[in-house]
Amino acid sequence: MLEIRNVTVRYPSMKDNALNSINLTFHEGDFICVLGKSGAGKSTLIRCLNGLQKPASGEIVWDGLPLSTLHEEQLQKVRREMGMIFQHFNLVPRLTVFQNVLTGMFGYRSSFKNLIGWFTSEEKSLAKQVIQEVGLTDFMDRRVEHLSGGQKQRVGIARALLQQPRVLLGDEPVASLDPGTSDRIFSLLKEMHHRHKLQTIINVHDVQLAKRYATRIIALKEGEVIFDGKPEQFTDDMYVHTYDASGYSERPYTLTT
């Protein structure tokens, strides 16, 4: 189980906290969308969860163990259990789909093996399997620089799955994609969530997508949790409060589902 206990984060140049005494417990099977205006603290929350950002106070607790008490080897194991997908995909453009996906294995291997790029037949067959799951078998040997945004995010998802994570974290993974492609990526994420028995926690700006796919919505505002509940409980009023939107016509996203 993953918990955030009383976590505060403040960046050196900031006068306010990026996260302010946050408490959250994530449960098996949760498919969570994190909403909030730009600067609300969504990315900081994700970075805390995978250990990239150390809280100024409070604890991230994984399976009962506070991350701050773990030594580097244990932290590496925790990071392996948390797959991550990104807005700008973080792929190596000149490498093929297959080669990019294989890098998902890096956390399990010695630096030397990673350096020489030698993979076992089992690792290669696992990579082929996740590539097939995200629907890219026909593109396996294509360089990712020649793929569309949606295809690149599928590569990102396959790479994360190859890590065999228990938690999948997403920092605005559809922010660079058109609405139709975003919907298909969320649909794939939901399918993988069930198939791989993941806890999924994704930052997203599109409230409609969150309401359609999430089992739980968390809304942040100025570094604090202002909503934590079921999608149907995220009302129009809560939308206005979250985004400081004063009227329906000013809303960037519709709430129809």
Ligand SMILES: Nc1ncnc2c1ncn2[C@@H]1O[C@H](COP(=O)(O)OP(=O)(O)OP(=O)(O)O)[C@@H](O)[C@H]1O
């Ligand atoms: N590395 C950093 N150094 C200084 N301040 C930072 C840093 N990263 C984030 N911040 C600040 O912390 C606050 C929260 O930022 P964060 O990126 O977590 O928000 P966000 O909700 O993810 O925003 P967006 O939707 O625009 O990505 C913002 O005020 C931001 O300017």
